[in-house]
Amino acid sequence: MAEASEYAATFDLVDTDGDGLISVDELHALMGNLGDDCTRERAAAVVRSMDTDGDGRISLEEFTAYMDRQ
Ligand SMILES: [Ca+2]
Numbered sequence: 489m490a491e492a493s494e495y496a497a498t499f500d501l502v503d504t505d506g507d508g509l510i511s512v513d514e515l516h517a518l519m520g521n522l523g524d525d526c527t528r529e530r531a532a533a534v535v536r537s538m539d540t541d542g543d544g545r546i547s548l549e550e551f552t553a554y555m556d557r558q
């Protein structure tokens with residue numbers, strides 16, 4: 489499960505409030521920190537592309553599934 493824990497470490501970096509879900513705001517803040525001049529709308533589009541259950545936030549399961557598709 490080395491790959492899963494690798495994703496979990498990345499996930500935890502993005503999930504700054506530690507609630508186990510990545511919100512649009514958390515992703516937007518991360519992209520800004522990385523120097524990516526993205527809009528909140530673009531962050532929302534990225535969340536939608538990963539959000540398979542439609543709750544508007546990214547779980548570790550959704551994040552892992554997304555990374556596995558890359
Ligand atoms: Ca969070």
Ligand SMILES: [Ca+2]
Binds near residue numbers: 540545
């Ligand atoms: Ca979700």
